[in-house]
Amino acid sequence: xxxxxxxxxxxxxxxxxxxxxxxxxxxxxxxxxxxxxxxxxxxxxxxxxxxxxxxxxxxxxxxxxxxxxxxxxxxxxxxxxxxxxxxxxxxxxxxxxxxxxxxxxxxxxxxxxxxxxxxxxxxxxxxxxxxxxxxxxxxxxxxxxxxxxxxxxxxxxxxxxxxxxxxxxxxxxxxxxxxxxxxxxxxxxxxx
Numbered sequence: 001x002x003x004x005x006x007x008x009x010x011x012x013x014x015x016x017x018x019x020x021x022x023x024x025x026x027x028x029x030x031x032x033x034x035x036x037x038x039x040x041x042x043x044x045x046x047x048x049x050x051x052x053x054x055x056x057x058x059x060x061x062x063x064x065x066x067x068x069x070x071x072x073x074x075x076x077x078x079x080x081x082x083x084x085x086x087x088x089x090x091x092x093x094x095x096x097x098x099x100x101x102x103x104x105x106x107x108x109x110x111x112x113x114x115x116x117x118x119x120x121x122x123x124x125x126x127x128x129x130x131x132x133x134x135x136x137x138x139x140x141x142x143x144x145x146x147x148x149x150x151x152x153x154x155x156x157x158x159x160x161x162x163x164x165x166x167x168x169x170x171x172x173x174x175x176x177x178x179x180x181x182x183x184x185x186x187x188x189x190x191x192x
Contacts, residue, residue: 053191069096069188071107075163075170078190081107085186094188097161101175107188108170112160118151126172128160136172147174157181 067083081094089095091113099106112118112128119127126133126148136148149172154160158178160171171178 069105069107073165075165075168076107076109076190077164078192080191081188082191083186083188087187089184089187091159094190095161096185096188097176097179097183098185099169099176102169105185106169108161108163108168110159110184111162112154112171114154114156114158116154116160118149118154118160120151128162131162133162133170133172134166137167140169141167148172149174149177154178159184 065084065086067085069081069083071079071081076094083096085096089110091110094107094109096105096107098104111131111133116129117127121127123135125135137146140146146169155178158180161176161179162168162170162172170176
């Protein structure tokens with residue numbers, strides 16, 4: 001099955017010449033990824049990037065080491081992600097975290113690691129070292145109460161996760177708080 005699928009991808013790439021031909025061939029191969037097709041048409045992703053994406057997805061989806069994730073929130077600028085569950089994320093990387101408060105997995109950026117300082121300024125904005133996180137809200141967008149995290153030093157084995165949206169649910173709230181490294185579910189890479 002896997003070899004046949006890879007053969008179809010190779011055939012698809014070899015005989016595709018124009019953007020319209022690419023889209024038509026993609027549709028006729030039996031894929032039901034209309035969201036992806038609409039995304040490609042919207043952003044007019046180049047032929048090379050499209051080919052890479054198809055091959056990457058083809059190989060990745062056939063293994064347990066690569067997953068494609070979709071985020072329906074505006075917390076991050078991307079909505080489609082490649083998830084590498086066995087990769088070890090570091091500061092600055094995206095990672096997947098399971099949140100019992102929102103009862104789903106969330107994708108956030110690691111901006112603080114052990115030894116980094118959490119402080120509040122006079123306006124009530126939270127800072128992680130020199131990175132301004134923002135002012136925590138007292139209520140979530142669904143009306144549930146939120147509690148801001150306390151100032152202090154991030155302890156060994158923990159990270160501070162963040163997303164740039166002002167209403168993002170991240171480590172600035174006790175309901176998620178600092179995340180132990182053992183609960184990071186690999187690394188994520190934003191696609192579009």
